[in-house]
Amino acid sequence: MKLNEMTILGLRKLLDKREVTVREVVDDVYGRIDSVEDRVKAFITITREEAYKNTERAQEAIDSGRASLLTGIPIAIKDNMCTKGILTTCASQILHNFVPPYESTVTGKLRGQDCVLVGKTNLDEFAMGSSTENSSFHTTRNPWNLDCVPGGSSGGSVAAVAAGECIAAVGSDTGGSIRQPASLCGIVGLKPTYGRVSRYGLVAFASSLDQIGPITKDVADAAAMMNVIAGHDPLDSTSAPVASPDFMAALGRDIKGLRIGIPREYFIEGMDQDVEKSVRDAIKKLEDLGARAVEVSLPHTQYAIATYYILATSEASSNLARYDGVKYGLREPAKDLIDMYMNTRAKGFGAEVKRRIMLGTYALSSGYYDAYYKKGQQVRTLIKNDFDSAFRDVDVIVTPTAPTGAFRIGEKATDPLQMYLSDIFTISVNLAGVPGISVPCGFTREGLPVGLQIIGKHFGEETILQAAHAFEQSTEWHLRRPSL
Amino acid sequence: MKNGVDASAIMKKYEVVIGLEVHAQLLTDTKIFCRCSTKFGAEPNTQTCQVCIGMPGVLPVMNRKAIEYAIRTGLAMNCSIAPYSRFARKNYFYPDLPKNYQISQYELPLCEHGLVEIIIDNEVKRIGITRIHMEEDAGKNIHEGKGDHSFVDLNRTGVPLMEIVSEPDLRSPREAAEYMKKLRGILRYLGVCDGNMEQGSLRCDANISVRPFGQKEFGTRTELKNINSFKFVEKALEYEIKRQISVIEDGGKIIQETRLWDSAAGVTLSMRSKEEAHDYRYFPEPDLAPVVVGQDWIAEIKKSLPELPDEKRNRFMTQYGLPDHDAELLTVERAVADWFELAVQAGSQPKAVANWMMGDLMRMLNEDNKSIEDVTLKPDQMAGMLKMIDEGTISGKIAKTVFEAMYRTGKNAEDIVKEQGLVQISDTSEIEKAVDDILAKSPGEIERFRAGDEKLIGFFVGQVMKATKGKANPKILNDLLIKKLRV
Numbered sequence: 014m015k016l017n018e019m020t021i022l023g024l025r026k027l028l029d030k031r032e033v034t035v036r037e038v039v040d041d042v043y044g045r046i047d048s049v050e051d052r053v054k055a056f057i058t059i060t061r062e063e064a065y066k067n068t069e070r071a072q073e074a075i076d077s078g079r080a081s082l083l084t085g086i087p088i089a090i091k092d093n094m095c096t097k098g099i100l101t102t103c104a105s106q107i108l109h110n111f112v113p114p115y116e117s118t119v120t121g122k123l124r125g126q127d128c129v130l131v132g133k134t135n136l137d138e139f140a141m142g143s144s145t146e147n148s149s150f151h152t153t154r155n156p157w158n159l160d161c162v163p164g165g166s167s168g169g170s171v172a173a174v175a176a177g178e179c180i181a182a183v184g185s186d187t188g189g190s191i192r193q194p195a196s197l198c199g200i201v202g203l204k205p206t207y208g209r210v211s212r213y214g215l216v217a218f219a220s221s222l223d224q225i226g227p228i229t230k231d232v233a234d235a236a237a238m239m240n241v242i243a244g245h246d247p248l249d250s251t252s253a254p255v256a257s258p259d260f261m262a263a264l265g266r267d268i269k270g271l272r273i274g275i276p277r278e279y280f281i282e283g284m285d286q287d288v289e290k291s292v293r294d295a296i297k298k299l300e301d302l303g304a305r306a307v308e309v310s311l312p313h314t315q316y317a318i319a320t321y322y323i324l325a326t327s328e329a330s331s332n333l334a335r336y337d338g339v340k341y342g343l344r345e346p347a348k349d350l351i352d353m354y355m356n357t358r359a360k361g362f363g364a365e366v367k368r369r370i371m372l373g374t375y376a377l378s379s380g381y382y383d384a385y386y387k388k389g390q391q392v393r394t395l396i397k398n399d400f401d402s403a404f405r406d407v408d409v410i411v412t413p414t415a416p417t418g419a420f421r422i423g424e425k426a427t428d429p430l431q432m433y434l435s436d437i438f439t440i441s442v443n444l445a446g447v448p449g450i451s452v453p454c455g456f457t458r459e460g461l462p463v464g465l466q467i468i469g470k471h472f473g474e475e476t477i478l479q480a481a482h483a484f485e486q487s488t489e490w491h492l493r494r495p496s497l
Numbered sequence: 498m499k500n501g502v503d504a505s506a507i508m509k510k511y512e513v514v515i516g517l518e519v520h521a522q523l524l525t526d527t528k529i530f531c532r533c534s535t536k537f538g539a540e541p542n543t544q545t546c547q548v549c550i551g552m553p554g555v556l557p558v559m560n561r562k563a564i565e566y567a568i569r570t571g572l573a574m575n576c577s578i579a580p581y582s583r584f585a586r587k588n589y590f591y592p593d594l595p596k597n598y599q600i601s602q603y604e605l606p607l608c609e610h611g612l613v614e615i616i617i618d619n620e621v622k623r624i625g626i627t628r629i630h631m632e633e634d635a636g637k638n639i640h641e642g643k644g645d646h647s648f649v650d651l652n653r654t655g656v657p658l659m660e661i662v663s664e665p666d667l668r669s670p671r672e673a674a675e676y677m678k679k680l681r682g683i684l685r686y687l688g689v690c691d692g693n694m695e696q697g698s699l700r701c702d703a704n705i706s707v708r709p710f711g712q713k714e715f716g717t718r719t720e721l722k723n724i725n726s727f728k729f730v731e732k733a734l735e736y737e738i739k740r741q742i743s744v745i746e747d748g749g750k751i752i753q754e755t756r757l758w759d760s761a762a763g764v765t766l767s768m769r770s771k772e773e774a775h776d777y778r779y780f781p782e783p784d785l786a787p788v789v790v791g792q793d794w795i796a797e798i799k800k801s802l803p804e805l806p807d808e809k810r811n812r813f814m815t816q817y818g819l820p821d822h823d824a825e826l827l828t829v830e831r832a833v834a835d836w837f838e839l840a841v842q843a844g845s846q847p848k849a850v851a852n853w854m855m856g857d858l859m860r861m862l863n864e865d866n867k868s869i870e871d872v873t874l875k876p877d878q879m880a881g882m883l884k885m886i887d888e889g890t891i892s893g894k895i896a897k898t899v900f901e902a903m904y905r906t907g908k909n910a911e912d913i914v915k916e917q918g919l920v921q922i923s924d925t926s927e928i929e930k931a932v933d934d935i936l937a938k939s940p941g942e943i944e945r946f947r948a949g950d951e952k953l954i955g956f957f958v959g960q961v962m963k964a965t966k967g968k969a970n971p972k973i974l975n976d977l978l979i980k981k982l983r984v
């Protein structure tokens with residue numbers, strides 16, 4: 014087995030026992046990148062030079078017994094997190110040549126452990142999309158089928174992990190952007206509780222929904238990453254002032270008697286048969302492991318997508334106002350200020366970003382605010398209440414992560430509504446602010462991965478990690494790797 | 498207005514309605530959402546960081562001191578303090594606003610329903626405070642001397658501001674000016690704002706309308722911006738009122754619009770109409786938690802409040818027996834009030850101190866455009882001078898000269914009197930000699946005096962004073978003159 018195919022915890026043992034060196038690990042990772050990246054196109058920026066520079070420091074830390082969980086582990090970072098001194102693009106032309114003068118809290122925690130930063134990964138521009146087709150650089154390919162999308166918006170991070178171009182990655186999830194691509198690429202993706210992980214330095218798309226989370230090859234690695242990135246941050250007022258548990262402590266606990274809720278609104282007629290079969294089998298597996306399946310209802314599910322596209326775009330229209338050509342990034346010359354604004358934003362933003370800015374601007378406009386934004390907030394509360402009341406009867410809720418396997422590049426690119434529907438099972442989780450994890454649970458007839466979503470209560474990451482780990486350890490889906 | 502009509506008679510037909518929106522920069526050391534310094538006057542863009550520059554990915558963190566200052570202000574202005582308030586984004590594009598939205602408060606402000614008292618024609622008038630909310634200041638665009646480019650200085654970006662919104666309770670420019678003075682006084686008493694309009698730490702926008710007396714509904718209002726000096730509060734409002742009345746009198750209609758005060762030309766100019774007004778698309782700021790203010794905290798702040806202008810005024814009236822006019826004037830500024838009390842504590846008569854302060858001292862401060870903190874003259878020095886008057890060492894007239902010298906040099910009255918030889922002559926024989934000299938030279942005036950022109954006493958006093966360089970004890974002089982002239 015090549016070192017780049019290993020997990021964080023697997024490598025950790027080898028590194029700490031000095032059976033391998035950081036350099037050997039890094040060589041294998043970049044060797045893999047050299048052989049597959051021109052087909053996968055997971056990265057926007059590859060930081061090979063900086064990675065090799067850090068190799069020595071990481072090795073020194075290991076040799077002197079000061080190694081942390083991620084010391085010497087090659088990690089990829091979604092390119093919407095600010096990394097001091099390293100180009101940060103959000104896959105947008107409007108941030109042309111933008112090199113942040115400061116570090117995001119999460120990447121600071123990762124780099125603080127002397128992980129090896131492999132590179133910054135591709136995404137839909139400003140994380141707006143479900144396929145990475147909205148990247149202004151290139152479309153990332155699904156390692157299981159290069160004609161298919163990897164999902165999005167964290168498609169680059171997910172494809173890099175699935176293709177063995179890094180050991181693990183971080184992504185951001187606003188409506189499913191970690192879990193949906195993880196499902197489509199057959200790996201693990203966790204969206205923590207809103208407020209569990211600092212957003213400081215994460216370029217905002219929708220502030221009340223965005224959350225950073227781990228993208229890993231298995232559940233144990235996701236727990237390990239959570240141990241590093243979670244925690245209150247005084248620089249983020251929305252990060253919760255609660256102590257972080259040891260997420261890895263949940264691993265290996267059995268799930269006898271665990272009550273799993275199956276929301277009736279998520280298993281609807283006409284859903285993809287292969288997905289439904291894989292998920293039904295997974296629920297059966299969980300029951301075999303001692304869990305008790307209960308039907309629950311999340312009655313406002315049908316309003317989730319509409320609610321999301323009002324609230325997320327409203328916040329986005331304001332969050333993205335700062336890209337105006339005045340301070341950093343792209344500036345298109347013009348005869349006066351208004352033209353400079355207009356030319357810069359016309360050229361710098363892609364079609365989907367413009368669409369969402371316009372939607373959000375409209376929803377907040379005087380005369381429409383009550384009918385859209387305010388109503389959206391009210392429905393959001395109802396959706397949150399749905400989860401609260403369901404969680405009175407169950408410990409976790411289990412659903413498909415995505416309604417289908419990976420779709421073909423171009424298939425939905427011209428139909429935004431179809432594209433939006435690919436997040437139908439993940440969006441409510443962000444609106445409710447609860448955590449959700451996607452674990453591999455099967456394959457479609459075309460050989461494309463299917464993911465199982467396990468949703469927890471607020472700050473209930475340990476329980477979903479426990480359930481996901483128990484499921485994963487009794488199946489072999491997570492061990493399959495795409496042949497590239 | 499039409500020619501030949503009595504302008505002031507027409508003006509009197511209309512009732513003026515004014516409400517003020519006052520922006521006050523808070524005197525916190527650091528900005529409202531980051532740790533940058535708020536100090537005024539630094540090199541452009543040296544007091545900035547990723548947060549106040551609006552870099553991608555940054556988040557605001559509330560400065561608790563700023564909230565405390567706003568609560569202090571709210572309590573001092575008799576507001577109720579909201580136990581739960583929140584911030585909102587006000588969206589508009591402008592280069593001095595790096596995020597292109599301003600973090601402000603909209604639906605749930607921190608303070609509401611307050612009132613401030615002003616004194617107009619010896620009557621107390623209560624002005625309602627609609628709300629006090631918090632927000633971040635914007636930077637400054639610099640256009641002058643930069644060719645065809647404009648530059649942006651973001652040092653001021655993120656300095657904490659309070660916006661104090663009054664009810665439309667003000668009925669004249671004078672009331673507005675009095676209200677502004679009172680507001681500034683309170684802010685300075687509290688130590689939350691330095692109240693400097695010229696430097697922009699206190700700014701005033703006015704909503705103005707006029708209506709014929711007796712009309713219930715308000716007239717169409719205009720919003721007046723850029724009143725950037727205390728001098729201009731009354732002037733700008735007076736101009737705008739005259740303009741509105743003359744539009745109405747000429748059969749026109751007031752257009753709801755925003756107008757700018759041009760202090761150089763002394764006029765207000767249209768800036769934008771209601772149709773061109775921004776749609777700010779306010780919505781709750783998702784990056785900040787709601788501000789929750791507990792009763793304990795409010796009680797703690799309340800306890801720490803200093804004596805405020807109104808309380809002080811009332812105390813000055815009872816404790817020092819000052820008339821309300823004097824008490825009001827001496828308590829508008831905390832530094833002035835403190836100065837007064839120190840002089841009284843040094844042993845002087847309160848009314849004498851009040852007279853000197855309201856007369857000579859304030860006149861000189863005005864002339865020099867200084868405030869009382871700027872002068873070296875100390876309250877106990879004034880007390881020393883008043884003592885010399887009481888003891889008859891100098892006359893009240895000489896004291897004026899002495900006081901001005903004290904003000905200019907910071908020396909004690911005694912030293913000035915000694916150096917300039919200004920000690921009052923109370924030696925009767927010396928004064929008598931001077932009186933005799935003058936009488937000898939003025940036989941005609943003596944004759945007219947004795948014939949009944951008693952006003953001529955002033956002439957004799959003046960002549961003797963001139964001869965003694967003003968040093969003759971006025972009482973002795975008077976007695977001597979009357980004795981000799983009435984012979």
Ligand SMILES: [Zn+2]
Binds near residue numbers: 655
């Ligand atoms: Zn700053």
